[in-house]
Amino acid sequence: MSLAKEKISNMLAAAVEKAQRDGILPQVPIPEYLIEKPQNPLHGDYACTLPLKLARIAKMNPLQIAQKLVDMITPTDEIESVTAAAPGFLNFTLRAEWLQKRVPLIIKGGSHFGDTDTGKAQKVQIEFVSVNPTGPMHVGHGRGGIIGSTLANVLSAAGFHVKKEYYVNDAGNQIDLFNKSLYARYKQALGLDEPMPADGYMGEYMKDLGKKFADEFGDKFEKIQLADGQKQLGAIGQERMITWIKEDLAQANVSYDNWFSENDLYKKGSYRKAITLLKEQGYVTEKEGAQWFASTILGEDKDNVLVRSTGAPTYFASDVAYHYNKFVERGFDRVIDIWGADHRGHINRKKMATYAMGIDPNRLQILIYQLVTLKRGDEVIRISKRTGNIITLREIIDEVGPDAVRFFFLQRSADSQMEFDLELAKKQSSENPVFYIQYAHARIVSILRSAAERGITWENGDVSKLTDKAELAFIRKMIQLEEVVENAALAMEPHHLPHYAMGLANSFTQFYEHCRVLTPDSELTYARLKLVEAGRIALSRTLTLMGMSTPEKM
RNA sequence: GCGUCCGUAGCUCAAUUGGACAGAGCAUCAGACUUCGAAUCUGAGGGUUCAGGGUUCGAGUCCCUGCGGGCGCACCA
Numbered sequence: 045m046s047l048a049k050e051k052i053s054n055m056l057a058a059a060v061e062k063a064q065r066d067g068i069l070p071q072v073p074i075p076e077y078l079i080e081k082p083q084n085p086l087h088g089d090y091a092c093t094l095p096l097k098l099a100r101i102a103k104m105n106p107l108q109i110a111q112k113l114v115d116m117i118t119p120t121d122e123i124e125s126v127t128a129a130a131p132g133f134l135n136f137t138l139r140a141e142w143l144q145k146r147v148p149l150i151i152k153g154g155s156h157f158g159d160t161d162t163g164k165a166q167k168v169q170i171e172f173v174s175v176n177p178t179g180p181m182h183v184g185h186g187r188g189g190i191i192g193s194t195l196a197n198v199l200s201a202a203g204f205h206v207k208k209e210y211y212v213n214d215a216g217n218q219i220d221l222f223n224k225s226l227y228a229r230y231k232q233a234l235g236l237d238e239p240m241p242a243d244g245y246m247g248e249y250m251k252d253l254g255k256k257f258a259d260e261f262g263d264k265f266e267k268i269q270l271a272d273g274q275k276q277l278g279a280i281g282q283e284r285m286i287t288w289i290k291e292d293l294a295q296a297n298v299s300y301d302n303w304f305s306e307n308d309l310y311k312k313g314s315y316r317k318a319i320t321l322l323k324e325q326g327y328v329t330e331k332e333g334a335q336w337f338a339s340t341i342l343g344e345d346k347d348n349v350l351v352r353s354t355g356a357p358t359y360f361a362s363d364v365a366y367h368y369n370k371f372v373e374r375g376f377d378r379v380i381d382i383w384g385a386d387h388r389g390h391i392n393r394k395k396m397a398t399y400a401m402g403i404d405p406n407r408l409q410i411l412i413y414q415l416v417t418l419k420r421g422d423e424v425i426r427i428s429k430r431t432g433n434i435i436t437l438r439e440i441i442d443e444v445g446p447d448a449v450r451f452f453f454l455q456r457s458a459d460s461q462m463e464f465d466l467e468l469a470k471k472q473s474s475e476n477p478v479f480y481i482q483y484a485h486a487r488i489v490s491i492l493r494s495a496a497e498r499g500i501t502w503e504n505g506d507v508s509k510l511t512d513k514a515e516l517a518f519i520r521k522m523i524q525l526e527e528v529v530e531n532a533a534l535a536m537e538p539h540h541l542p543h544y545a546m547g548l549a550n551s552f553t554q555f556y557e558h559c560r561v562l563t564p565d566s567e568l569t570y571a572r573l574k575l576v577e578a579g580r581i582a583l584s585r586t587l588t589l590m591g592m593s594t595p596e597k598m
Numbered sequence: 599g600c601g602u603c604c605g606u607a608g609c610u611c612a613a614u615u616g617g618a619c620a621g622a623g624c625a626u627c628a629g630a631c632u633u634c635g636a637a638u639c640u641g642a643g644g645g646u647u648c649a650g651g652g653u654u655c656g657a658g659u660c661c662c663u664g665c666g667g668g669c670g671c672a673c674c675a
Contacts, residue, residue, distance in 0.1 A: 078614085078615090080614055080617080081614055082614090082617090082618070083613075083614080083617095083618085083619095083620090083621080084618065084619075086618095087618065091617085091618085093616090093617060093618095096617075096655070096656080099655070100654095100655080106655070129618075130618085131617095131618085131655065131656080132655080133617080133618070176675070213675075216674090216675075217674065217675075218674075218675060243674095332673080333673090334673050336673090345600090345601090345671090346671090349672085349673045350673095351673085352673040353673060354673080356673090358672095358673070358674085358675090359674070359675045360675090363675095384669085385602085385603070385668075385669045385670080386669060386670065387669095387670085387675090388601090388602060388603075388669060388670055389601075389602080389669085389670040389671060390670090391602095412602090412603080412669095414603065414604075414668070414669075415668070415669065417668080452610095455610090455611065455612085455623090456610085456611065456612090457611090457612080459603055459604070460603090460604070460611070460612095461603075461604060461667085461668050461669085462610085462611085463610080465610090468609090468610080468624095475623090475624065475625095475637090476623085476624090476637095477622085477623055477624090479637050480623085480637075480638085482637090483635080483637050483638080486635075486637090487634085487635055487638090490634070490635055491634050491635085492634095493634095494634055494635095495634080527614085528614095531614070531615095535614095535615075539611095539612085540612090540614085542612095543611095543612060543613090543622075546622070546623080547622090550622095553638070553639075554639090556634080556635095556638090556639095557638080557639060557640090560633075560634070561634055562633095562634050563634095576634095597635095598635085598637070
């Protein structure tokens with residue numbers, strides 16, 4: 045919580061306590077209340093609705109309660125005034141002197157300005173994208189990557205110890221299918237007859253890859269036994285796919301601390317231990333030759349297969365093992381999984397499996413983002429990796445640039461189903477809010493550059509000169525960053541950042557229009573340059589949290 | 599059919615988690631550059647928040663019903 049908000053909260057709590065002690069308010073339980081930012085600046089910097097909430101319980105007029113509380117509060121260094129407003133709001137206004145003093149603190153904060161200690165160093169693991177290494181990433185996957193990487197940034201800023209992870213599904217059915225498909229394309233490229241498997245990966249990229257490997261390795265894999273050839277060639281193909289995915293993600297400025305192999309769950313015993321644990325807890329039943337997770341015991345509407353009658357584990361089983369590994373073997377306090385809406389139906393069974401292993405299911409949080417509909421003008425593009433009809437993330441990034449793509453995806457809340465119109469995205473890229481924000485940053489740097497060229501040093505600038513409305517509004521906006529960070533982190537809603545960034549850029553621009561920085565008045569110039577430097581830090585931090593670049597020239 | 603997410607300005611989306619007059623960008627219209635960056639700024643128009651009921655001091659937000667759309671409902675992942 046930001047300093048000002050915290051102070052107000054404490055002030056208010058003290059006032060309520062005193063009012064009750066003095067018999068001005070009846071001895072009733074005090075309801076939960078929040079210190080909020082009113083959307084109308086006329087209502088001050090912060091507001092509280094406690095009197096309204098208290099009215100019924102205390103059987104008093106809310107405005108009267110507000111009035112009495114105002115009387116109990118004495119202004120502080122931070123707060124200039126507290127007023128009661130109909131029908132029962134408390135409005136707090138920050139003191140200009142206090143705001144001015146934030147400027148050197150922002151500069152001191154530097155690249156850590158906006159950080160909070162909300163997370164108390166809790167260990168959080170966040171897993172996102174994790175598409176199978178069987179093909180390129182399409183635009184929809186990009187949304188998960190961008191939401192995930194930004195949320196990770198925000199959580200780190202909020203004081204959590206965050207590890208980002210990509211789960212590589214390098215085992216199971218889809219991999220077999222990929223191997224067979226690749227092998228078929230490879231042999232075809234060698235001029236030999238080999239049918240594609242039913243439901244194989246039909247995309248053009250598989251033909252390219254087959255051809256590439258035919259050139260690279262000749263008939264090396266064709267000469268050995270079929271199953272071995274498929275497996276060995278497949279392994280190389282998967283490697284290639286992972287490299288490809290990594291490159292695509294890197295282009296979108298998405299990176300990871302760890303790439304976790306599904307195969308390791310089997311090799312290192314996590315799978316065996318997790319299933320054994322479930323059995324010991326009595327949650328595994330046997331039906332029709334398969335082993336099931338008996339989630340119906342816990343209220344699910346159906347059980348889920350863990351081990352097929354063939355003896356092969358399902359995806360669900362390895363995922364259970366994976367989460368056993370996250371919680372038990374690696375000891376994360378919290379685990380966040382980011383999934384597309386097509387996995388929505390798996391939340392319950394996943395949470396129940398977590399519970400069944402003796403882990404508090406609230407430690408597992410699943411963030412669902414709605415799928416992206418791709419359009420080209422009015423035409424909806426159906427995505428299918430198997431038939432090969434995909435628009436890749438890379439294509440979009442090449443077309444509109446990584447910053448615009450990130451901003452475009454980030455702006456929408458995760459549960460809004462968004463349309464990505466390729467024509468529009470391209471057209472809008474020159475008329476994008478992204479450029480407005482980055483332009484503000486470039487302009488700031490340009491002002492600082494001009495000052496430096498004129499040999500002006502402003503480090504000792506006196507911030508008490510910053511009294512213009514636009515100057516104070518700009519400071520107000522800057523210090524809001526830590527509230528945005530905290531809120532975005534706790535609610536897992538990174539989409540607040542772009543909106544904040546727009547507001548911040550806008551309040552700088554307002555300042556720029558109203559207040560000339562480099563003026564004949566050298567004292568004023570120093571003070572304003574100091575403010576501009578603080579603005580640079582705030583804007584730069586905001587852009588960085590969103591994974592965007594901070595251009596100094598455009 | 600059942601579950602789930604969504605429906606807000608012409609378009610794309612916000613709305614501090616139940617608060618004050620529902621806000622931005624784009625688009626449209628009218629203005630502003632001899633300045634530290636005009637990729638900018640000033641102003642205008644644009645709304646029955648899908649519809650109907652309910653809960654309460656207060657509802658875009660919560661509950662119910664209906665309509666419309668996305669996504670699920672495999673021994674696929």
